[in-house]
Amino acid sequence: MSSEEERLVREAIAGNQAAFTVLYNEHFDKVYRYVYFRISVRSEAEDITQEVFLKALQSIGSFKWREVPFAAWLFRIAHNLVIDHMRKKSKHKTAPLEEAWAVSVEDPVAMTEQRFEMADLAAALKRLPPAQQEVISLRFIAGMPIAEVARTLKKSEGTVKALQFNGTASLRKVFSEGRNG
Amino acid sequence: MAKNLEQIFEECLERVFRGESIESCLMSYPNEAAYLEPLLRTAIGVTNRASMLQPNPEFKARTGMRIQAALQYAVQQRPAEKPSRGFAWQKSWAFALTAVALLLFSSVGTAFASSDALPDEPLYPVKLATEQVALAFAFSEENKVALHAQLAEKRAEEIAVMAREGKTDYVVATATRLSHQMEQAEFSVRALEMKEAAQQASIAVSLRKTQPAPAMTAPAPASTTQPEEAAAGGAPQAAGEKTTPPPATDVATAAFRKTERARDLIQGSTAKNIAVLEGVLEQAPSAAKPALNQVINRAKEVQQRTIQPQVIDGKPQSQNGKPPKSPPGIIPGKPQPTSDQPGLLPPKSQIEPPRPGETPKQPLPVDEPKPPRDSTRPSDTTNTQPGILPTPVVPPPTGTSKPDTSRTEPSGTTSTQPSGSNLIGPFGTSDDKR
Numbered sequence: 105m106s107s108e109e110e111r112l113v114r115e116a117i118a119g120n121q122a123a124f125t126v127l128y129n130e131h132f133d134k135v136y137r138y139v140y141f142r143i144s145v146r147s148e149a150e151d152i153t154q155e156v157f158l159k160a161l162q163s164i165g166s167f168k169w170r171e172v173p174f175a176a177w178l179f180r181i182a183h184n185l186v187i188d189h190m191r192k193k194s195k196h197k198t199a200p201l202e203e204a205w206a207v208s209v210e211d212p213v214a215m216t217e218q219r220f221e222m223a224d225l226a227a228a229l230k231r232l233p234p235a236q237q238e239v240i241s242l243r244f245i246a247g248m249p250i251a252e253v254a255r256t257l258k259k260s261e262g263t264v265k266a267l268q269f270n271g272t273a274s275l276r277k278v279f280s281e282g283r284n285g
Numbered sequence: 286m287a288k289n290l291e292q293i294f295e296e297c298l299e300r301v302f303r304g305e306s307i308e309s310c311l312m313s314y315p316n317e318a319a320y321l322e323p324l325l326r327t328a329i330g331v332t333n334r335a336s337m338l339q340p341n342p343e344f345k346a347r348t349g350m351r352i353q354a355a356l357q358y359a360v361q362q363r364p365a366e367k368p369s370r371g372f373a374w375q376k377s378w379a380f381a382l383t384a385v386a387l388l389l390f391s392s393v394g395t396a397f398a399s400s401d402a403l404p405d406e407p408l409y410p411v412k413l414a415t416e417q418v419a420l421a422f423a424f425s426e427e428n429k430v431a432l433h434a435q436l437a438e439k440r441a442e443e444i445a446v447m448a449r450e451g452k453t454d455y456v457v458a459t460a461t462r463l464s465h466q467m468e469q470a471e472f473s474v475r476a477l478e479m480k481e482a483a484q485q486a487s488i489a490v491s492l493r494k495t496q497p498a499p500a501m502t503a504p505a506p507a508s509t510t511q512p513e514e515a516a517a518g519g520a521p522q523a524a525g526e527k528t529t530p531p532p533a534t535d536v537a538t539a540a541f542r543k544t545e546r547a548r549d550l551i552q553g554s555t556a557k558n559i560a561v562l563e564g565v566l567e568q569a570p571s572a573a574k575p576a577l578n579q580v581i582n583r584a585k586e587v588q589q590r591t592i593q594p595q596v597i598d599g600k601p602q603s604q605n606g607k608p609p610k611s612p613p614g615i616i617p618g619k620p621q622p623t624s625d626q627p628g629l630l631p632p633k634s635q636i637e638p639p640r641p642g643e644t645p646k647q648p649l650p651v652d653e654p655k656p657p658r659d660s661t662r663p664s665d666t667t668n669t670q671p672g673i674l675p676t677p678v679v680p681p682p683t684g685t686s687k688p689d690t691s692r693t694e695p696s697g698t699t700s701t702q703p704s705g706s707n708l709i710g711p712f713g714t715s716d717d718k719r
Contacts, residue, residue, distance in 0.1 A: 121356040128352060129407050136340040153340070154348045161355055225334050244328060245335040250295055262291075268298075269291040269324070276327040 113174050116164050124164065128157055131175060135182050138246040142186045142237070144226040152189055156182045176255040179246060183238070183256065228278040236271030239264055293317055297325055336454055337461055342413035349410075404443050404455040413462075426476045430547040433470035434554035440466055441558035448569035448577065456573040460580040467555065467587045474547045474591055481540040548591050555588040 109130075115123035135156055140149035159181050167177055229237050242253045243264075254264045288296070297310040307325045311318035400415070402408040416436055420429065440463035447455040562581045569577055 121353075124356060125353075128349070132345060132348075133340060137335055137338050140338060141335065150340070150344050150348075154351065157348065157352055158355060161352060221334055222338055225331065240331070244332045247332070250299075265291040265295050269294050272294070272324045272328050272331075275331060276323060279327065 109174055113164075113167065117167060124161065127174060131178055132157070134175075134246045135178060138179065138241050139182055139186060140222075141226055141229055141241050141245050143189065144223075144230070148189065152182070152185050155185055159185070172255045173252050175246075175248060176252045179242060179248065179252075179256045224279075224282065228275055228282070231278050232271055232274050236267050236274060239267040240271040240275065243268055290317060290320070294321055294324060297321060298328055301325065301329060333457065336457060339458055339461070342410045343417055345410045346414040404447055404459050405450075405452055426473045427543050427547060429473040430470055430477070430550055433466055433473060434550050437463055437466040437470060437558055438554055438561075441561045444577070444580070445561050445565040448565045448573055451570045451573075453570050453573040453576075456569065457576040460576045463558070463580050464583045467551075467558070467584060470551050470554070471587050471591055474544070474551055477540070477544040477547050481544045548593075551591045552588060555584050555591070559584045559588070 109127075112123045112126055116127055132153070136149065136153045139152045139156070140146065143149045143152065156178065160178055163181075167174070172180070229240060232240065238257055239253060242248045242256060243250065248256065250261055250264055250268070253268075254261045257264065259267075293314050297307070297314075300310045301307055307322060307329070311322055311325075314321065400412060402412045420432055420436075440459055444456055444459045444463060447459060559581055562577055562584070566574065566577055566581070
C-alpha cells in the first residue's frame with residue numbers, strides 16, 4: 105500500500121468523509137468490473153457494487169492496514185458478496201445474459217456492440233475452473249498486482265502465478281475454439 | 286535458479302503493464318518466446334477489453350450520493366447522544382430533510398463544477414450524468430441531434446487531451462463514448478427522416494387523389510418552379526404571383542429542411558471530430574492508437590451514412606459520393622424540385638425502414654498488444670479514477686488536477702464549443718431531476 109493510500113485509509117477509519125470518498129473514487133470502476141464479470145448481469149452487478157461500498161463504509165473501523173492492502177480488503181468484501189450472490193442465485197432461476205443487457209438504459213446500438221464483446225469475455229471466463237476465474241478476474245479485470253491477488257484469495261504467490269498462467273492458457277483455448285467454431 | 290514459465294509470464298506481464306512492449310520482454314527469453322507470446326497477447330487483450338466496461342454514470346452518481354448520505358448519517362451518529370424518545374421522530378425527519386437539501390444543493394454545485402471536468406478527474410462522472418439529464422430533456426429529434434453533436438465534439442476534445450497526456454485507458458474509454466454519441470446522433474437523424482418520409486408520403490397520396498391526370502403528362506420546368514409549387518404539384522406560376530401553399534406542404538417542407546439541417550450538423554460535427562482525432566494521432570501513445578483509429582473509422586462511417594437520406598425509395602442515393610440536394614421519390618410528371626427543394630416520396634408502404642444498426646462490428650483484437658490501463662495511470666490516487674461524490678469531499682477539478690492551457694484547446698476547436706454548463710442551461714432541469 106502506498107503511503108498516500110495508507111494515510112487515506114487511516115483518515116477514513118478516523119471518520120474523515122473526504123478520505124473515504126477518495127478511496128471510493130479510486131476503486132469504484134475496478135470493483136464494478138470485477139463484480140460484473142463474475143455475475144454477468146448488469147443490474148445485479150450494480151446492486152452488489154453498491155453493497156460493497158456500503159459494507160466497506162460500515163466496517164472500515166475494523167480494517168487493519170498492516171495486514172492487507174486496502175484494495176485487497178475491498179476486493180475481499182466484493183468476492184464474499186459475489187460468492188453469497190452466486191449461492192443464492194443457484195437456488196433461483198435468473199435472467200439470461202442477453203436479457204440482462206437488453207434492459208440497459210444506455211444507447212441501444214452501442215450496447216449491442218459492447219454486449220457481444222463483454223458477453224464473449226464473460227462467457228469465456230465462465231468456462232474456466234472457479235480458482236482460475238477468480239485469479240483472472242482480480243488480476244486482469246480488477247488490475248490488482250499478483251501479491252494483492254494472493255492476499256485477497258489467501259493463497260501463495262506461486263499458486264496465484266500458476267493459476268494465472270493456466271487460466272490465460274485456458275482462455276486462449278476458449279477464444280480459439282470460439283473463432284474456429 | 287532458472288525461472289519457470291509461470292514466473293517468466295508474470296514478469297513479462299508486469300513489464301508490459303508498465304509500458305514495455307511484448308516483443309522487448311520476449312527478447313530476454315528467446316527460448317520461451319514462441320510459447321509465451323500468444324498468452325501475453327491474450328492477457329493484454331482481456332485487460333483491454335474489460336477496461337472498456339464502464340459503470341453507468343447515473344448509477345455511479347446515485348451510488349455516490351447514497352454513500353455520501355450514509356457518511357453524513359454516520360457522522361451525525363458519532364456524538365453518541367441519546368435523544369429522548371419523544372423527539373426521536375422529529376430528529377429523524379429533520380435529518381432526512383437536511384440530507385435531501387444537502388444532496389440537492391451539493392448536486393447543483395457539483396453539476397456546474399463538473400462541466401469542464403476531464404475523463405481523469407473526479408467530477409467527470411457527474412458531467413456525464415448531467416449530460417444524460419440534458420439529453421432526457423431534449424424532447425425534439427432536432428434538439429437531440431444538436432446535443433449529441435455537441436457532446437460528440439466534447440468527447441473528441443477529451444480524447445485529444447487524454448491522448449496528449451499519454452492516458453491510454455481514458456482514451457479507450459472516451460473513444461467508446463464518442464462512438465455511442467455519434468451513433469445516437471445518427472439515430473436522431475434517421476428518426477427525422479422517418480417523420481419527413483411519412484409526411485411526404487401522406488401528401489403524395491392526397492395529391493394523387495386530387496390532381497392525377499394533368500400532372501402525369503405535364504413537362505417538368507424544374508428551373509422555374511418554386512419549391513411550394515413543386516411540393517404541391519401545381520403548375521408553374523407567373524413571376525411575382527404569390528400563392529399560399531397548402532398547410533400540409535408547409536409541414537413537409539419544414540420537415541425536409543429540419544432533416545437537411547440535422548444532416549449538415551452531423552456532417553460538420555463529424556468532420557471536426559475526425560480532424561481533432563487525426564490531429565492527435567501522431568502524439569498519442571502507441572497503445573492508444575488502435576482505439577483512436579477505430580473511432581476515426583467509426584466517425585467516417587457515420588459521416589458516410591449521413592451524407593444522404595437512408596429512408597428514400599428503398600434505394601441508396603449517391604451522386605459521386607456527394608449528398609443529393611433534393612430527395613428523390615418525386616411523382617412522375619410533376620414539376621421537379623430545384624436543388625434545395627423538397628420532393629415527394631412514395632406512399633409509406635414503399636418506404637424502406639432505416640437501418641441504424643448497420644455499423645459493421647469490428648471485433649476487438651484480443652491478440653493485439655496494448656499496454657493496459659494501469660500502466661499509464663499516475664500514482665496520485667486523487668486523480669487516477671473518475672469519481673462522483675459531490676463536494677466538499679472531492680476537490681474541484683480546477684485545482685491540481687486541471688491541465689495547463691494547451692491541454693484545454695485541442696486542435697483549436699475549443700473556442701467553438703459551448704461550455705458544459707451550457708448543456709444544462711437551455712434545459713435548466715438537470716438539477717431538478719437530480
